[in-house]
Amino acid sequence: MTALLLLPLLLPFALPPLARRALDRLTPVAALWSVTGCAVLLAGCSAAALGLFVLLGLLELPLFAALGELVHPLRTASDAFVVPAAAASAGALAVCGWALVRSTTGQVRAFRAARAEAGRGPAAGDLRVVDSPYPDAYALPGRPHRVVVTTAMLRSLDGSEREVLFAHERAHLAGGHHYALVAAELAAHCHPALRRVRDTVGLAAERAADEAAAVAVGDRRLTARAIARAALAGRAARTARPGFAPGAATGPVPQRVQALLAAPRSPRAGRAVAALLVACAAVSCVASVTGTADVHHRVEVAQGEERP
Amino acid sequence: MTDAKDERRPAGELEASVLAALWAADAPRTPGQVQLSLGASLARTTVTTILTRLYDKGVIGRRREGRGYAYFPVQDVQDAHGLTARRMHSELDRDSDRERVLARFVAQLSPGDERILRNLLESDGR
Known part of the structure; x- marks a missing residue:
């Protein structure tokens, strides 16, 4: 039964390709929330499995066996497996916990800096203008929500393209996409395979906002053009700056532009991938719960409260 | 050309669009010029109303130009x-x-x- 607990640790490796397919087949909003939900469940189950391995290992030690009021030795697969597994799990949990704490403090700091920045510039409605030579724009959640745009970004777009930009950022805020981004970020630190899922969730959030913007301005080509122009303006301003490392693969912006120029897809196309996502999350949950119940039963037996 | 859909948008969104148009411009703009540079199609009177409201809030400045005003963005x-x-x-x-x-x-x-x-x-x- 201990082998069942390996399942929640292995299933996250199936999620990155599944998430990519979900983004290809489902509507961006559906892909965003289903992939995020799946990533959070898989992260939770893998952390729970690691915790159970640590618990099993600890109960092998006389001190913890006494603390747990065990009267019989705990029945486990074999010490050759349980002790190294517990040690590795404890190490993995410590690394995850440290990464989670560091990421959370970093995000909170960046968020505070962004809010302070947005509190200074000239404002009208939900717009905050930041005087900066670098084209940039982002949605800043909070009370009230803000759309922060630099002057360089405003100048590199024409009037209707600026409407696309505002509609895009307002879609992020209205859709609560920042919750998905935060959840994906936390999940990414719980299991190494979920790191790539974080990028897919980010792309899904952008695609969802793009589609909402295209509906708001009523023009997919205009939306695509605004995104391409904004990205190229940013590229022109950034090439001379240090710390910029160009990636090799096709980045998210051309994918977004191409998706907008293509016809919108029918939502029925992705049933299979949606079912796979649900199955993935369900198997992981069932394995964790069954594994937990099994460990609990074995501890009860060792405590002499239940018959084997 | 006035689009009823744009006229009905929340006041905050219209203010944002008008302020963005002023920041994107490199010189002071009259209400007529702002109207042309907006992506949204708004009546000139609506644009003038929004510009006046932004001016009252101190977000933009203005100077006399001909019979009306030309508006420009001001920093905090x-x-x-x-x-x-x-x-x-x-x-x-x-x-x-x-x-x-x-x-x-x-x-x-x-x-x-x-x-x-x-x-x-x-x-x-x-």
Whole structure:
């Protein structure tokens, strides 16, 4: 039964390709929330499995066996497996916990800096203008929500393209996409395979906002053009700056532009991938719960409260 | 040409569009010029009303031009040169975590991305 607990640790490796397919087949909003939900469940189950391995290992030690009021030795697969597994799990949990704490403090700091920045510039409605030579724009959640745009970004777009930009950022805020981004970020630190899922969730959030913007301005080509122009303006301003490392693969912006120029897809196309996502999350949950119940039963037996 | 849909949008959104148009311009703009540079199609009277409201809030300034006013954006009074904002922005720029908490409009491009985008823009006829 201990082998069942390996399942929640292995299933996250199936999620990155599944998430990519979900983004290809489902509507961006559906892909965003289903992939995020799946990533959070898989992260939770893998952390729970690691915790159970640590618990099993600890109960092998006389001190913890006494603390747990065990009267019989705990029945486990074999010490050759349980002790190294517990040690590795404890190490993995410590690394995850440290990464989670560091990421959370970093995000909170960046968020505070962004809010302070947005509190200074000239404002009208939900717009905050930041005087900066670098084209940039982002949605800043909070009370009230803000759309922060630099002057360089405003100048590199024409009037209707600026409407696309505002509609895009307002879609992020209205859709609560920042919750998905935060959840994906936390999940990414719980299991190494979920790191790539974080990028897919980010792309899904952008695609969802793009589609909402295209509906708001009523023009997919205009939306695509605004995104391409904004990205190229940013590229022109950034090439001379240090710390910029160009990636090799096709980045998210051309994918977004191409998706907008293509016809919108029918939502029925992705049933299979949606079912796979649900199955993935369900198997992981069932394995964790069954594994937990099994460990609990074995501890009860060792405590002499239940018959084997 | 006035679109009833744009006229009915929330006042805050219209104010944002008008302020953005003024920041995008390199010189003071009359209500007529602002109306033309907006992506939204608004009546001239609506644009004038919004400009007056923004002026009353102190977000924009104006000067006499002919029979009316030409409007221009002003920085925060306490931060006349925008230096604080610019410095904070460059500090934020160095923070790689920001990429993840804040949904940015566009991510950084690779050289390959740049080529693809230029081709797409060209084939779009602009």
